[in-house]
Amino acid sequence: MNGFLDRVLGRVKLGGWLAVVAPLIAVVFAVLITSVVLLAAGKDPVLAFTTLADYGTQPRSMAMILNTGVMYYISALAVAVGFRMNLFNIGVDGQYRLAAVIAAGLGGAAVVPGVLNIVLVIVVAVVVGALWAAIAGLLRVYRGVSEVISTIMLNAIATGLGSWLVSEHFGVLTGNDLGTRPIPDDAHMPGIPLIAGTPVLVNGFIVVAVLLGIAYWVVLNRTRFGFELRATGKSESAAVASGVSVKKMIVVTMVMSGAVAGLIGMPELLGASYKYSNNFPAGLGFTGIAIALLGRNNPVGMAVGALLWSFLDNSSNQLQLLDISKEIVQIMQGVVVLSVIIAYELVHRYRIVAEQRRVSRELAAPQEAPKAEAAA
Amino acid sequence: MKILYGMQRPDEGEIRVNGAPVGFHTPADAIAAGIGMVHQHFMLADNLTVLENVVLGSEPRRGGLALDFAAARKKIKEISDAYGLGVRPDVPVEDLGVGDRQRVEILKVLYRGARILILDEPTAVLVPHEVDELFDNLRGLVREGLTILFISHKLDEVLRVADEITVIRRGTTVATVNPRDVTSRKLAELMVGSELPSPETRESTVTDVVALSVRDLTVRTGDGRPVVDNVSFDIHKGEVLGIAGVEGNGQAELVEAIMGMRPCEAGALTLAGADISQWSTLKRRAGGIGYIPEDRHRHGLLLESPLWENRILGHQTRRPNIRGPWIDRAGARADTRRIVEEYDVRTPGIDVDAATLSGGNQQKLIVGREMSGHPVLLIASHPTRGVDIGAQAAIWDHLRTARAAGLAVLLISADLDELIGLSDTLKVILRGRIVADVDPANVTPEQLGSAMTGAGEETV
Numbered sequence: 001m002n003g004f005l006d007r008v009l010g011r012v013k014l015g016g017w018l019a020v021v022a023p024l025i026a027v028v029f030a031v032l033i034t035s036v037v038l039l040a041a042g043k044d045p046v047l048a049f050t051t052l053a054d055y056g057t058q059p060r061s062m063a064m065i066l067n068t069g070v071m072y073y074i075s076a077l078a079v080a081v082g083f084r085m086n087l088f089n090i091g092v093d094g095q096y097r098l099a100a101v102i103a104a105g106l107g108g109a110a111v112v113p114g115v116l117n118i119v120l121v122i123v124v125a126v127v128v129g130a131l132w133a134a135i136a137g138l139l140r141v142y143r144g145v146s147e148v149i150s151t152i153m154l155n156a157i158a159t160g161l162g163s164w165l166v167s168e169h170f171g172v173l174t175g176n177d178l179g180t181r182p183i184p185d186d187a188h189m190p191g192i193p194l195i196a197g198t199p200v201l202v203n204g205f206i207v208v209a210v211l212l213g214i215a216y217w218v219v220l221n222r223t224r225f226g227f228e229l230r231a232t233g234k235s236e237s238a239a240v241a242s243g244v245s246v247k248k249m250i251v252v253t254m255v256m257s258g259a260v261a262g263l264i265g266m267p268e269l270l271g272a273s274y275k276y277s278n279n280f281p282a283g284l285g286f287t288g289i290a291i292a293l294l295g296r297n298n299p300v301g302m303a304v305g306a307l308l309w310s311f312l313d314n315s316s317n318q319l320q321l322l323d324i325s326k327e328i329v330q331i332m333q334g335v336v337v338l339s340v341i342i343a344y345e346l347v348h349r350y351r352i353v354a355e356q357r358r359v360s361r362e363l364a365a366p367q368e369a370p371k372a373e374a375a376a
Numbered sequence: 377m378k379i380l381y382g383m384q385r386p387d388e389g390e391i392r393v394n395g396a397p398v399g400f401h402t403p404a405d406a407i408a409a410g411i412g413m414v415h416q417h418f419m420l421a422d423n424l425t426v427l428e429n430v431v432l433g434s435e436p437r438r439g440g441l442a443l444d445f446a447a448a449r450k451k452i453k454e455i456s457d458a459y460g461l462g463v464r465p466d467v468p469v470e471d472l473g474v475g476d477r478q479r480v481e482i483l484k485v486l487y488r489g490a491r492i493l494i495l496d497e498p499t500a501v502l503v504p505h506e507v508d509e510l511f512d513n514l515r516g517l518v519r520e521g522l523t524i525l526f527i528s529h530k531l532d533e534v535l536r537v538a539d540e541i542t543v544i545r546r547g548t549t550v551a552t553v554n555p556r557d558v559t560s561r562k563l564a565e566l567m568v569g570s571e572l573p574s575p576e577t578r579e580s581t582v583t584d585v586v587a588l589s590v591r592d593l594t595v596r597t598g599d600g601r602p603v604v605d606n607v608s609f610d611i612h613k614g615e616v617l618g619i620a621g622v623e624g625n626g627q628a629e630l631v632e633a634i635m636g637m638r639p640c641e642a643g644a645l646t647l648a649g650a651d652i653s654q655w656s657t658l659k660r661r662a663g664g665i666g667y668i669p670e671d672r673h674r675h676g677l678l679l680e681s682p683l684w685e686n687r688i689l690g691h692q693t694r695r696p697n698i699r700g701p702w703i704d705r706a707g708a709r710a711d712t713r714r715i716v717e718e719y720d721v722r723t724p725g726i727d728v729d730a731a732t733l734s735g736g737n738q739q740k741l742i743v744g745r746e747m748s749g750h751p752v753l754l755i756a757s758h759p760t761r762g763v764d765i766g767a768q769a770a771i772w773d774h775l776r777t778a779r780a781a782g783l784a785v786l787l788i789s790a791d792l793d794e795l796i797g798l799s800d801t802l803k804v805i806l807r808g809r810i811v812a813d814v815d816p817a818n819v820t821p822e823q824l825g826s827a828m829t830g831a832g833e834e835t836v
Contacts, residue, residue, distance in 0.1 A: 223703060224692050224693070224698055224701055224702070226703075227685070227688060228692060230681075231681075231689060234678045234679075234680060237675055238675055238676065240657070241635070241667065242657075242661070243636075243658025243659075243662075243690060243693075245656065352731065352732075355732045356732045358724070358732075359723065359728055359732040362724040363722050363724070
């Protein structure tokens with residue numbers, strides 16, 4: 001009885017359409033705030049936004065937005081796995097950078113030829129990311145160290161370890177740039193000519209990102225493991241009473257999050273720069289946290305968030321042509337995340353109250369009917 | 377008690393302090409009216425000194441910003457000397473014993489100007505000589521004109537320290553008596569109720585097949601104190617074993633130990649002949665233990681998940697919820713509909729969140745879930761707490777039916793109607809020990825009351 005129509009009409013879950021409305025409101029709100037800031041700085045907000053939009057709809061920019069978005073999306077997935085269990089893996093940043101350094105070093109050494117090298121690089125990256133994250137998981141389980149603290153510290157250690165590996169072991173100097181030996185041509189991830197009208201290819205890892213998104217949804221929503229993970233996230237006490245081993249779940253979730261984090265650097269390493277150097281993108285782990293919040297850990301929501309974020313990042317340089325500081329984009333990104341969180345919380349509270357009212361109304365109705373009959 | 381301290385609002389009625397009606401919205405209002413509360417669980421920061429703990433939240437200022445520790449130390453000294461508390465202000469709280477900590481708590485409320493003190497089970501954590509010291513302190517406070525509200529389950533203590541005793545049972549005042557006029561036996565009878573329900577006449581379905589056997593089960597707290605002490609019993613198929621006792625005497629810990637949620641030392645723990653003492657909670661559940669938890673919101677439900685997902689909770693390894701590693705949505709949903717139907721869970725559908733149902737309907741869903749999959753043993757911890765009368769009767773019926781079908785039930789309750797009405801065998805727990813075996817068919821209130829409250833330690 002509670003079929004499709006009920007859901008469309010919002011009879012079953014008000015969450016349906018409100019879930020879309022909330023982020024929209026948030027984006028509109030962020031545009032308003034940014035406009036106020038622009039006006040205060042004496043700039044024309046309409047011109048600024050049309051410039052951004054113009055740039056963002058050109059084929060070349062769209063391909064670039066997709067390419068950056070792929071990395072952002074994988075990062076958001078890595079963070080979201082932990083979020084669903086109330087684990088805050090702040091260490092995605094260190095996990096992907098360390099994974100990329102070691103994978104780049106091995107890939108550059110070209111131990112195996114061609115496609116095998118691609119596979120080797122990816123597997124090494126996943127394993128390194130997983131192991132690095134496992135440290136935080138084990139510390140939490142056996143020593144009660146908050147994963148927030150330990151992963152932040154592990155980020156710092158990963159930075160140092162990475163620099164040491166590059167300078168002492170994997171490094172070659174090309175001009176002024178110290179980096180790992182480039183991965184040979186036969187082990188490059190092929191690009192896809194996805195967008196017409198531009199020679200810029202879309203990174204082949206977009207396929208991996210989409211598959212990861214689907215896997216994330218399936219594992220969390222359709223498997224016993226995912227059920228236990230979500231149950232632990234919603235109520236640890238209920239999970240314990242139901243026989244879920246919370247300690248095991250913490251370690252496994254942390255390892256999964258780290259394994260996905262290991263993949264974040266792969267589009268860049270195997271599809272763009274082919275080596276790890278000082279120019280390798282940094283801070284993607286923190287972008288992932290923002291996007292996971294923005295997309296509310298929902299695989300589609302995070303994809304939209306990753307593209308929005310990537311669009312803002314890629315087109316921010318255009319603002320400098322208008323003599324507007326590109327940092328205005330960061331203000332906008334910050335406001336979007338904050339307002340999304342607030343908007344969702346308000347919508348969520350509204351939904352619970354509305355649903356309780358609806359349940360009591362529906363239950364009251366049939367009980368009144370017999371009384372009316374008796375009266376008649 | 378929570379209302380008196382402003383933590384909850386009353387639905388009706390009024391509170392008068394010194395004759396003037398007051399309305400508290402927060403504990404701060406209560407403190408302003410001169411009411412202070414000493415909680416059963418101390419609320420002290422271990423790594424701070426006594427002085428710092430006492431002033432925390434109402435620090436004396438000097439020149440707007442700086443803390444005036446000298447003035448605070450002087451005031452604490454004055455209060456401590458005036459009431460003979462003997463508190464040393466500069467010792468870190470972590471170095472203090474339990475009795476000293478309690479005195480710090482008392483000083484804390486006095487420092488805030490309280491003239492009326494509420495003490496919630498203050499002796500629960502104390503050893504006998506500390507209790508004596510506490511009582512001396514309390515008499516000192518009363519001599520100085522303070523009013524003390526002393527809440528306790530322990531009759532001998534109430535009789536020793538109180539000037540007037542009010543007995544509350546199930547939220548209503550039963551009697552107000554003068555301690556010189558009553559015996560602890562009489563008081564116990566008031567607490568239990570003078571008329572016990574008579575068990576319904578019915579066929580005994582008790583068989584001689586043991587479903588759960590517990591031998592020498594002991595559970596210790598972090599500091600090694602036993603909260604469940606050498607408990608042994610057998611539950612047979614078709615038997616309801618009731619555990620009576622004032623709350624907080626180890627019932628919760630006993631249940632959690634049997635469920636494998638809490639480490640314990642056990643001589644033996646066997647379920648239908650299999651040693652389960654090393655099994656995980658999940659394995660014990662899969663092995664045939666159904667569990668109706670005491671606190672359904674914390675342990676029984678995912679409040680923000682739909683009913684059909686709650687059907688899976690605790691049964692996530694078994695059909696019809698699971699097929700291999702996959703959730704069987706169709707199976708779980710169909711079975712949830714069955715439970716809703718058979719157990720009369722009033723809900724518009726199985727896609728609403730558990731939080732939207734009333735307590736009684738949430739509990740019926742849990743009972744239905746835990747009865748599924750043919751359990752060998754059902755642990756029912758306060759199964760009808762906080763549910764309406766209709767749901768209560770329905771849950772009792774379900775328990776009786778299941779018992780007739782050969783289910784063994786461990787029933788923990790504070791509700792004597794429930795215990796006497798359902799149990800085939802009744803045991804009384806006090807301070808973690810089974811202190812009495814009672815025949816529910818012909819027990820008297822005096823017997824049950826004295827066993828439950830420790831008024832007389834004899835076996836009935």
